[in-house]
Amino acid sequence: MKEYLVACVGKPSAGKSSFLNAVSDAAAKVGNFPFTTIKPNHGVAYVPIDCPCKRFNKSDQCAPKHGKCINGTRMVPLKIMDVAGLVPGASTGEGLGNQFLDDLRHADLLIHVVDSSGTTDAGGKVTIGYDPINDIDWLQSEIHSWIFNNLWKKWDGIRRRHVATASSTAETLAAQFSGYGANLVCVQRSLDRCGAGLDKLEEWGEETVRKVVDAFLEERFPTIIALNKIDLPDSDKNIDRIFRKYGPTKIVLTSALAEMFLRKLHSQGFINYIEGTEFFDLADDKNGLKPLPPTTLTRLEKVQDLVLFRYGNTGVTQTLKLAMDTLQLxxxxxxxxxxxxxxxxxxxxxxxxxxxxxxxxxxxxxxxxxxxxxxxxxxxxxxxxxxxxxxxxxxxxxxxxxxxxxxxxxxxxxxxxxx
Ligand SMILES: Nc1nc2c(ncn2[C@@H]2O[C@H](COP(=O)(O)OP(=O)(O)OP(=O)(O)O)[C@@H](O)[C@H]2O)c(=O)[nH]1
Ligand SMILES: [Mg+2]
Known part of the structure; x- marks a missing residue:
């Protein structure tokens, strides 16, 4: 059975590893300096869905082999990874180079983690007033360049072989794109996205190849955006502008830090936190939870004010749900x-x-x-x-x-x- 894999991508220090840790069993290293992650980290996240056990009145007997089911909300496993931070020029070897783009080859969907607070620059270094809009288009074009450059440098040979073997356009491209985990169906769908009116492959120039690569990217690596660090002061004005430019359909507002904090308190028995919601219980006479130390309680109230009351949730579970919907799973x-x-x-x-x-x-x-x-x-x-x-x-x-x-x-x- 195919197991789907989503990958957190983005510039250094955007919060990719924090997001991975927040939603999964991974314990990736996190740090406020660029390139904390070099090798990808892997984990398993659990996405809540409605389980049929509730509809059939059998929640008390529901026994998932993987994950769990609580009162009809079933946690379904989804594989997740992060990769090293990408910087402008990564496709031509900048930063940690394009070997790290290769780590994405097995991903089915990309979660672009963006630092919405403007407190890190394009390279992930601490700054103030950086415009995160710069990061959104740039990442897409970097991944485009990675695929395009790999194709274009061999294009003469590809074209000659295509003519000599009398292959179909989809067959020729599928041979080139198989390294990205694409099969013939995926390539055919990408060509369909380009619409009618594509010339014969042997007549394609750079512009057409770029157009086909764009369509392939959309088909093979659908991308959603996690606008992260919404708990920080400047994020809301940036968020407004980003929504106005890109619309809401592929964007989720997240605070990976808040989610990590809430899950940690939950696992330590201080609160009962329902993932994906704004709700948690504190200790009372009956529930067996431990009372929170005052400083932790103050921090929790801050998370409540800055994230839960303002946005309704930390957004990380919603990001996973959007990933599932986008993949049409x-x-x-x-x-x-x-x-x-x-x-x-x-x-x-x-x-x-x-x-x-x-x-x-x-x-x-x-x-x-x-x-x-x-x-x-x-x-x-x-x-x-x-x-x-x-x-x-x-x-x-x-x-x-x-x-x-x-x-x-x-x-x-x-x-x-x-x-
Ligand atoms: N305030 C706030 N800080 C966050 C959030 N998510 C991550 N951070 C902080 O941002 C810094 C970078 O986080 P990482 O998760 O290491 O970022 P990364 O994208 O994996 O970075 P690289 O591995 O270097 O590419 C750390 O100091 C985190 O604590 C968030 O939601 N809110
Ligand atoms: Mg990292």
């Missing part, structure tokens, strides 16, 4: 028994029972047949039929939607025994 629950929603465990096994144990994320448009191939591999030949809730049969070519995403692959007895 939907959850699929694979169960053995379509009535009880249990997996029953393998025959004779002592495996823990429970309902809705398996949940995977698939891209909208995935068919039942494709999912079956991914989940069962060679064993798919043992599948007699596929059914969804109510015992409704599904065809292999049916697309998975939020209406039919509880699925049972009915295997032959022979296959069940083997399992």
């Amino acid at each position: 939907i959850p699929v629950y694979s169960v053995r028994n379509i009535t009880s929603f249990g997996d029953g465990g393998a025959a004779g096994s002592k495996e823990k029972t429970g309902v809705f144990r398996d949940c995977v994320l698939v891209k909208k448009g995935t068919t039942m047949g494709e999912l079956m191939g991914d989940m069962l591999g060679d064993s798919k030949k043992f599948c007699q039929y596929i059914e969804t809730v109510g015992g409704v049969r599904c065809g292999e070519s049916d697309e998975i939607t939020l209406e039919n995403n509880i699925i049972s692959f009915k295997l032959t007895q022979e296959a069940v025994k083997k399992d």
Whole structure:
């Protein structure tokens, strides 16, 4: 099964590692100086979604294999990484060079972490009054240059081979873009984005190649923006301008620092914090929480004033949700028994029972047949039929939607025994 990976990118000191730490189990080093991170750090984040156990009144039996489910809110794992800070000219070797762009090759989506406070310059050094609008366009053009330069320096050879082998445009580009984890379908979609009227590949000049690279970037590396450090004083006036220029659809306001702080207090038993919300409980007579030391309480009140009351949440969970939506990922629950929603465990096994144990994320448009191939591999030949809730049969070519995403692959007895 494909596991989706999102990557935090941006200039040094924007808060990429802080964001990663805030949402995942990673413990990446954080520092207020550029290039704290050299090698990428990896973690697993959990995105809250509505679990069907609530709809079917089975929340008390819900037992996810990965993540957890609390009262019908299910935390689904999503892989996340950060990379070294990128500086202008990274594509031609500036800063830590473009070897670090290579670390992005496996990412499915980029979270551009932007320091909205204007307290770090283009290279990530402490300053005042820097305009973060500069960072937004620049990153995109840097990634464009990375891909374009790699392609353009070989373009004569690519063109000659394209003509000699009588390949299609998509085939020729797919061979070039495979290093970025792109397949033929992805390349074809990128070409479709360019619209009709593209000349034959052998006639493309620099302008057309750049246009195709732009379309490829949008298709292969969709990007959302986390406007970070919203807890700092100058951020709100910058945020206003950024929203006016770019619109709200791909932007989330975040304070990675506030989220790290809240989760830490939660794990230490001082507060009960519900991730993604403005709510937390403090100690009282009944809840068993520890009373906060006065200085920590003052800090918590500051986080409340500057972030939670003002913006409604720290934004990091909302960023993950936007990542999922942008990637058009939907959850699929694979169960053995379509009535009880249990997996029953393998025959004779002592495996823990429970309902809705398996949940995977698939891209909208995935068919039942494709999912079956991914989940069962060679064993798919043992599948007699596929059914969804109510015992409704599904065809292999049916697309998975939020209406039919509880699925049972009915295997032959022979296959069940083997399992
Ligand atoms: N006030 C505030 N500071 C933050 C926030 N997020 C990160 N920082 C601070 O910004 C500085 C840089 O954070 P990092 O997470 O190391 O930044 P990075 O983008 O990973 O930096 P490099 O690894 O050098 O590229 C640290 O001092 C953090 O504490 C935030 O939301 N608010
Ligand atoms: Mg870092």
